[in-house]
Amino acid sequence: MANKLRISFYSVCLLSSVALNIYFATTPYFGKKQKPIISWTLKAAAEAEAVASTSCSGHGKAYLDGLIVNGNPICECNNCYGGSDCSVFATDCAADADSGNPLFLEPFWMQHASTSAVLLSGWHRMSYASNDKFEVSPELVNNIHKVHAIARNAITKGKYIVFGGGSTQLLGAAVYALSMNLSSPASVVAASPAYPLYKSQTDYFQNMHFEFKGDALTLNNSSDNLENVIEFVTSPNNPDGNLRRAVAQGKSVKAIYDHAYYWPHFTAIPSPANEDVMVFTISKLTGHAGSRFGWALVKDEVVYQRMKTYISLSEFSISREAQMRAQQLLEAILEGNGKEIFDFGYEKMRNRWEKLSQTIALSNHFTLQEIPNQYCNFFEKVRGPSPAYAWLKCEREEDINCNAVLKAGKIIGRNGSLFDSKDRYVRLSLLMRDDDFDFLLGRLNVLVGNEDGAKTI
């Protein structure tokens, strides 16, 4: 009897073990996820979290690839802060509003740390692109389609997508692609005030196919029949934030639409853009300018092929690490259906613009650009301005160098002449961290408050 009981006990154990084995072996095929075993990622994850948790008093950050002294990561302090933990504020430091570094989105990514982090194995996609099955990540292409569909800012259907090392590389590729096989060298133009890179890049890479010819409006007014013209159209514009259309008119005029800022953070989206050549970048969408990743939406296959050739001859293909990071960031955006980042970005930029406008409204010396309220297809309502930059004008006759006036008040901006305009204008970036924006506003308040006869609220 005891023997019989023992045998049936062992049979039950054996059967259960077989059943469990079958269950665990087949579960993945039936779609139920097994908990992955985390092994080799642990060290990398622990290192990343240890560095990120370094205390820099809220005025700086330590990075995995930053300096390490005696085994400790070193804080990289925000502008005007110093000391080993960035707690020392330099009171006489200047407010730096020169660079277009899009750090205003840093807090958004800190709030979305787990969905935006990327961990790469040491053997992640080591081949040259041509050895891989896909030269570009198909998931990233999908995410690009989705993010435009959510932002309602561009029609991607029927368009070719070219990846570039930031939009900077794609702008150059587009000029090459549009100027090949023309009867005479193309005149490359941009309406003033214009983003300086168009001139500097075209001048630097000048060849028998194209030449920079300055202001689009001047060229347009000089002839009834423009031939072989390529116009850069920045919409919304850097520096003044206004939405733009091409001004050069003629049969053989081609436009490159630079839509770096055509996202709900910075502008109303009146309708989805549907131009022949449109360039976008994560630099101003997610704020990851250091990752160097952009894309172009191109209608014509020949132009697309030529742009691809340009990228492949100058770079072979776009870094898989940059693609992976862009893919993860877009995924994180899409998780909240895009609403979260656009709400965050718009609120932040609108708030900054309102505060700045209130300060400048009290001044007799300075004015700001005007940006009309517009219906936004994304927010489905009329909304006010939230530009990336202030285009500040010195109104007093004697203030022909506006940047010098600001400099005396310890504010650093970018000269208007760099944008093919007058030095009576200065561009002030509004894309910085909160620390830097608050500091800029403080300095402007002092400058305006010290004016003779400054207005009061």
Ligand SMILES: Cc1ncc(COP(=O)(O)O)c(C=O)c1O
């Ligand atoms: C209008 C415009 N286009 C392009 C760029 C460059 O973008 P990326 O970082 O993608 O090269 C900038 C950067 O400030 C910009 O303002």
